[in-house]
Amino acid sequence: MTEEKTEKEQEPEKSPEEKKYALYLGCVIPTQMPHIEKLGKVVLPKLGFSLVDAEFTCCPYYAVKDIDEKKWLVAAARNLAVAEEKGFDIISLCNGCSQTLIEAKHMLDEDRDLRIEINKELAVIGKEYKGKVSVRHFMMVLDEYREKIKELTVRPFSGYLFATHTGCHLLRPSQILGFDNPEDPKKFDEFVEALGANALDYQHKALCCGSAQLTREKDMALSMMKDKLEELKEKKADALAVCCPSCFLQFDKNSVLLKAKYKEDMKIPVMHALQMLGLALGMSTAEVFAEKNRSMNPEFLKRLESL
Numbered sequence: 001m002t003e004e005k006t007e008k009e010q011e012p013e014k015s016p017e018e019k020k021y022a023l024y025l026g027c028v029i030p031t032q033m034p035h036i037e038k039l040g041k042v043v044l045p046k047l048g049f050s051l052v053d054a055e056f057t058c059c060p061y062y063a064v065k066d067i068d069e070k071k072w073l074v075a076a077a078r079n080l081a082v083a084e085e086k087g088f089d090i091i092s093l094c095n096g097c098s099q100t101l102i103e104a105k106h107m108l109d110e111d112r113d114l115r116i117e118i119n120k121e122l123a124v125i126g127k128e129y130k131g132k133v134s135v136r137h138f139m140m141v142l143d144e145y146r147e148k149i150k151e152l153t154v155r156p157f158s159g160y161l162f163a164t165h166t167g168c169h170l171l172r173p174s175q176i177l178g179f180d181n182p183e184d185p186k187k188f189d190e191f192v193e194a195l196g197a198n199a200l201d202y203q204h205k206a207l208c209c210g211s212a213q214l215t216r217e218k219d220m221a222l223s224m225m226k227d228k229l230e231e232l233k234e235k236k237a238d239a240l241a242v243c244c245p246s247c248f249l250q251f252d253k254n255s256v257l258l259k260a261k262y263k264e265d266m267k268i269p270v271m272h273a274l275q276m277l278g279l280a281l282g283m284s285t286a287e288v289f290a291e292k293n294r295s296m297n298p299e300f301l302k303r304l305e306s307l
């Protein structure tokens with residue numbers, strides 16, 4: 001009698017070139033940053049993996065957990081189940097969505113009784129979460145492809161000094177997300193260095209962008225943004241690199257609020273990590289939608305065009 005094969009023996013792990021991910025966009029990117037959605041679908045496959053669409057809904061946002069944790073889990077588990085049905089792991093373009101889905105998965109995987117309870121709710125719509133899917137923020141994936149990114153880079157950011165802002169929801173809770181040191185993050189710095197740029201080490205690197213406080217504690221939110229941008233100007237950073245949609249909107253769009261409050265222009269060019277990746281891999285400024293960045297100034301745009 002032959003010994004039963006393990007699941008790993010039955011389904012050998014695919015090489016990175018054959019990898020497919022279910023693309024999770026969240027709510028902010030499709031509604032406020034559709035150009036980043038389009039860019040992500042173009043630039044990420046250049047690294048050798050495929051993206052597929054899925055019938056995802058809102059993650060939902062982490063604040064929902066504070067109101068009703070069970071409903072938060074049911075909604076998150078449904079998204080996980082959708083990816084499982086397709087047979088693909090999730091790659092997310094949003095920090096907040098990544099945090100929600102990774103933490104929900106952790107809770108369901110660690111507590112069998114809780115998973116049974118949530119699956120009873122999912123059964124009403126014909127879904128079941130089985131614990132077979134993984135969730136990755138796109139920066140987690142890019143971190144693993146760092147050497148390949150170096151090989152594929154044809155337009156390095158030589159001579160550029162970038163400050164990086166990873167964002168809170170990709171760093172905490174660190175014991176569950178496990179991506180980087182929340183007090184002194186380095187992974188994003190290593191990414192921009194892989195693109196040929198220099199990464200600025202600065203005091204306020206781990207400071208929250210203030211986006212979540214803007215509608216409730218506006219003065220505090222603006223003060224947090226001011227502290228970071230003032231330091232970047234003092235240290236002569238060329239631009240701020242961001243990988244979170246909410247953080248991007250805060251620094252790219254809402255920095256005009258600083259001028260209204262403090263009567264001082266603190267605007268600095270803000271670039272999304274996917275825009276930087278696209279440029280380094282040979283795409284034009286138009287192809288990465290650089291002109292759509294409200295913080296972009298003509299001088300910096302011209303520099304990017306001459307990469």
